[in-house]
Amino acid sequence: MFTVENLYSTWGSVSLAEAVTYVCVATALYFSIVFSYRLTFHPLAKFPGPFFARISDWPLVIHCYRGDRHLWEYKNHQKYGSIVRYGPNSLSISTLSSIPLIHGAKANVKKGAWYKTLDISAGAPSVQMEIDKHEHAMRRRFLAPAFSERALKEAERLISISARKLCQGLTLGIEDGRWSEPKNFNDWATFFGFDFVSDLGYGKSFAMLDSDENRWIPGVLKSASVFLYYVGYLPFVDFVRPLMGTWVQDYIGGQAAADSLKYTNLANRRLAERTELEKQRKTEDKDTGRKDTFHYLLNSKDPVTGKMFTTEQLQADSGLIIAAGSDGVAVTLAACMFYLLNNPHTLEKVTAEIRDSFASVEEIGNPKLGSLPYLHACLEETLRMNPPKPSSLPREVLKGGLLIDGHLIPKGVNVGSPLYVIHHDPEVFPDPWAFRPERWISSLSTGVTPEDVSAAKSACAPFLIGPMNCIGKNMSYIALKLALAHLLLNNDFRSSGDVTGGGNGYAADELRRREGEYQMTDWILGFRDGPMLQNRVRKVGK
Template sequence: MVLSSSGQSYLLKMVPQESKEIRGWLTSIPLANSTMFLGFILAYSVGRVIYNLYFHPLARFPGPLLWRSSRLAYVIRMNQGKLAFDVLELYKKYGPVVRIAPNELAFSDADAWKDIYGHRVGATHGAEEMDKFHTFYRTKGEVLSISSGDREYHARLRRQLAYGFSERALREQETMIGGYITLLIKRLRENCVDRERFDPVTGQPAKKEVDMKMWYNWTTFDVIGDLVFGEAFGSLERQKEDPWVEAINGSIRFLGIINGVKHMGLESLFMWLVKLTNVNRAEHDRRMMDKLHRRVSMEKGRPDLIEGLLQKREEWGLSMHHLQANSSSVLIAGSETTSSMLSGVTYLLLTNRDAYERVVREVRTSFNSDDEITLTSVSRLTYMLACLNEALRSYPPVPFGMPRFVPKGGANVSGEFIPEDTVVAVWHWATYHNPKHWTEPFSYKPERFLGDPKYANDRFDVLQPFSMGPRNCIGRHLAYAEMRLVLAQILWNFDMEIVEKSKSWSDHLSYVLWDKPPLYVHLTPRN
């Protein structure tokens, strides 16, 4: 057999590094014409499919034929925005452990959460933690961040960032956060009616269709902008989306493309093209660096989210690109996901009027004015917390599974021995809608979190929207604080009704994060 030089190079990229015998054999083959090269490609591909189906270490785990034979089906469905929903159907058909790619397993139970993501305590003390799956989290040529770094790198950064996300720090920033929420309420009052048109029935100014998704987005980005950079994006002030916020939202669909290229092993060949066409990412990087330079020039000791990193910048040799990568992670995690949650709980409440009326009653009987709505006082709103928790189950801000890599020697997950180098994850949306775990999984029932006996058999321990263990979401306290304050103020100040064209709002796609359409609502201000 003979190969062309380009064919030989291509095949070496396709064959895993650990397959030393195959790589050695390829390098020994004489070089020749492209016809034989194509023939070898075909033979290799067929052989790879047969190996994946019958001889792979994961061959004993169930899953669809096409998904077990190649990563292609996974990539296609991810780029169609359907993958997170497909996994639920696979759980129903094959059980709590499903092979969704040649080297990847999807789990759906509480033990899997602890085994994959949890701290190594008790019987597992001293065992190696599962590292993040680098293909998913890292991109060649980009510096590491708290999101993509290994265990030691992450732990070091997290210690420095921890104070900025603590409850104490949030209380120090409550006035600033409250200022943006007050501005949100003011802008909504200004924009919820059309003073030039009148309702023919009531004779009052006609109601406008208010896109709550947009207003929530502006609010969370303004808050996180101030917390990270010391200055807001100005969307609420100008009542206009900042080009940077628009660029970040526009990048969501590229998440599927970027991950697809990496999963198929084509990163070296095509990532340059993906980056070239992703103009939103280029705008994001440029604006991020501009804001970061201004933040670095501010006084030291500012109680924000990246002050801890700035204190260690010289000691650790952190370049501006390292600061940029970490600021970007904090920015997106602290804005996009909170905005999704607020949009989700608003939609779910307005399409479940019993829950809406009950939470409105709770808010309006707990305070005498909206000035009394604070971080401390909202903690008394038990039904509203149940509404938020049920929304996290029904509409988790990250519907995908966050993949981990089984370390050398393998590991036990949910009572199954999983060989090393396997990718494993618990898939959020699919697990939270699995009828084996939840009574009426597609119904929005906050009562399930208040001890209603009808839901006594629900598996609340599988609900981990902020993940768990040493790499759980560092911004959990911030997210809950912001969601409670915003939702309480909205429910206090306005009566709400969903617009007809948004009643099917939840029927949208997910490219790792949700690709949310506008959420149109009618607001009636309370005097």
């Protein structure tokens, strides 16, 4: 008869070698069963994809760590079609019809579990990482006044100050009529992005365009971005999350993990300073007339419950505002300058449009700035070529499933829209690797029809769509147009030798060889280098 004593007796007689053998056999049997299920009986078994990605999330983790996930997704869709299984429980869908179904207002999805990791050190999710749809909607409503029409008009004035400082930094020390020494424009685009976002967010700029005191921040953010990106997809991430924000994070994650905590501490300090300033203003009954983003967040209150944001929620939003706002503008500005330098006829055309519209920097502004069609087309084409977040973001299907292209996707599956893939679909964007702003303007001379433009707009979603899209979209367009208008009105530009920032013809990955494509590394934020350029001051009215 079987008894506990017999079990102990049996195991007591087993040697160490035999015990190890049993454990190995049991482990191999377990994974054989799991992998066989995922390949045969799993609800997603019918969808094609890379073999190892169909049985494990490790291929995804590796490509997130390497920063080439968007290229991996592109190759997968080229090989397997419009629906690719890139993880045991994940689908990447590149059809245009899927975008509103996954990201639209009525989409039967919520944000995936990956979002739980990004703000774990703050103790609460930021508004952009909030998974609960009702909570997210409420927090968006509280943040909306900071991006209202009135707020955008005030922001335009403040962003113009940073745009002028950007020009001053680039022209410092240049003799009249002489070309400058070569500069890495990406650095200056990054300084501009961080400066205007911190000014609008906290009422106090990082002043990177003025001095090098805070220029360490982008590097730390880059390192933190690498760490958080791949960790969020680890198969055992549920065991890792409780350790994040503690000393264990530094120990297991190395410098990238340490930089993640350093960035969190920076955001928390900025928030603490801004909170104290708000208290002083209330005590002194002092109204500066200027309301930055955190003025609205610190004074928001739920009309039903009377609750205000917790400290942890505000800390998470602080980290989000610095990172997301600055990076999206910086990468697009640097990429746009790369494409203009790489396409001299386009640079000449957009420069002429700006100089014909404004006689001096004092005139630069809306509504005229927003009505320049070719400038807007250059930005649209840049965002098509290089969306700030080029790979798919996970959306978890809710109860009832999701019907996409005739396939019923069951509850619990992660789906996503691979923007880099969609934006380079030749069916919608003929000659997709060419930088061609004309595709955004209907014209008899170019053969671009209104229907072509409409199709392009439907397929291009760099800020995503629906209730969870980027709330700072309009602010970003204003900042980009102000920066480019100031730069091109005040300066002539040329590349310093070969236009850097593009692909390398000798790169191991064939998708990194396109010299006419601005190269990005996909680590939540889009990191890049170049272009190297020279500028010459052009005398205009002040």
